[in-house]
Amino acid sequence: SKVRVGLLFGGRSGEHEVSINSARAIAKALSSGENQQKYELLPTYIQKDGRWLPQAVSQQVLDSGKPLPESASLADAPYFAADAATQVDVWFPVLHGPNGEDGTIQGLLKLMQVPFVGSGVLGSALGMDKIAMKMAFAQAGLPQVKYVAVTRSQIWSNPCVFPKVCDQIEAELGYPCFVKPANLGSSVGISKVRSRSELETALDNAASYDRRIIVEAGVTARELECAVLGNDEPKASTIGEISFQSDFYDYETKYTEGVADLAIPAPVPDAIASQIQACAIKAFLAVDAAGLARVDFFYIEATGEILINEINTMPGFTATSMYPMLWGHSGVPFPELVDRLVQLALERHEPAR
Ligand code: ADP
Ligand code: MG
Ligand code: MG
Structure with a gap:
């Protein structure tokens, strides 16, 4: 029988719309090609006010790609529960930012005793808090800014x-x-x-x-990114580069189409690329990430210096996002990537004792 995947998306976060776009791409990948025979999709949309909506209306949001207006909130819909909950074999929380990428949802899913894609409570929390993250990176000997x-x-x-x-x-x-x-x-x-x-x-x-x-x-540097996939023996992808004209990679530059350029592979010496890959894996292990993460770096070309900037444990996941694009260039096409992530979640799950 099919593995039932509970897709969680939307969320009480400034990255609500990004999450809907990521979820659409993942839903499409789960219901096409070989994945179609393997997986059944059970979508749960989390509104901006934090309410979990039933499957039928969640599917509508997934189809339309548009957030449900707050006025459409089903007043009796419960917070933190889904009608699909008892049927889900594995959760796929495609939630970015606070209340989704920071360990809170992960704690809830852990209590449900159902496997889920991505980092657990610790990895998510360490990956979200830039101070705790930097402490973990320092402990692992990773170079970073003061x-x-x-x-x-x-x-x-x-x-x-x-x-x-x-x-x-x-x-x-x-x-x-x-x-x-x-x-x-x-x-x-x-x-x-x-x-x-x-x-x-x-x-x-x-x-x-x-x-x-x-x-x-502040440093003046090129911005390079590396995708990591796996659990205890994670692998690093090809390196990508972000470039833009604005003062720094701010919100507008990130989400206005055509403003930032992605280059894959990044035009850097091989030695720099392999150094970044090694640092990305070190960073992944340092915060106890699982499944996936995108690790971002500053590369100061003049000195050859590489500094780690941050790890993102649920990076943007649309068809044109850096994370899946990097794996695409590293020989893992989008549908296979999503399949691998679900399998990694099932492998990592520890049954209740
Ligand atoms: P977020 O988690 O919101 O992406 P980041 O720490 O990655 O936050 O910062 C966003 C952007 O700000 C970076 O991609 C980079 O362009 C710029 N930036 C952040 N920190 C520095 C720094 N120490 N020196 C130079 N640029 C920086
Ligand atoms: Mg960033
Ligand atoms: Mg970040």
Whole structure:
């Protein structure tokens, strides 16, 4: 009989629309070619307000590609449950950002005792929190930019503390530096700052998104990405490069069509590519990721230096997203990639004891 795949998409996140697009591509891959005989799709759409909607209406969202207006919320639909729940053999949470990529959904699925695609609670949480992530990377000996961790209360609660924090940032990092909410994605809440007053504004803004804030030394570098696939013995893909004209890879550059260019394979020396692949696998293991992750790097061409920027445990997954494109170029076509991810989830699942 077919393996029933519970596709979870949408979500209470700024990346809601991206998730719908990723889910559409994955649903298509699961119901075509050889996968059609192997898998049955049970979609569950999570609305922007966090409600889990029934299969029929979830399928409509998947077909249309458009989020359901909040007014269409089924008031009696339960939070955190799906009508499909008892029938699902394996969950595929295609959710990006907070409430989906950060370990929260993963904890819920773990409690359901059903296998799921991607990282578990620890890997997801470490991969989402840029401060915890950097601590894990440092422990693994991965090279990265200098940074300072700041809390919201240091910014908002005590007017005597705030100037000292800014002094520390200026002394340790200088300008330009990047101010980021620790637990977000898609560049939301991130500012590149070049002066004290910009720093103050950026810290205040980042604090409105998260209790935890990270400030990093800014580097001028090329941006390279590597896709990782597997569980305990993960493999790294060909390297890809992102390029753009804007000041940095901000939200608009990421999601406006034709603004950023992807080059696969990235035009870099072989030695750089293999160094990045080795670092990507190290990073994957350092945060205890599973199934898939995209690991992003800065490459300072002048010095040949490679710095790890971040890991994304549920990267964008549309047909034109970097993660599946990198595997496509590495000999794993989209439908096979999705099949492999489901099989990796089943392999990793530990039955309840
Ligand atoms: P997100 O998780 O939202 O993608 P990132 O940490 O990847 O956040 O930052 C988004 C973008 O900001 C990067 O792709 C890069 O263009 C720019 N950026 C972030 N940190 C730095 C840095 N320390 N130096 C230079 N550019 C940076
Ligand atoms: Mg990210
Ligand atoms: Mg990023």
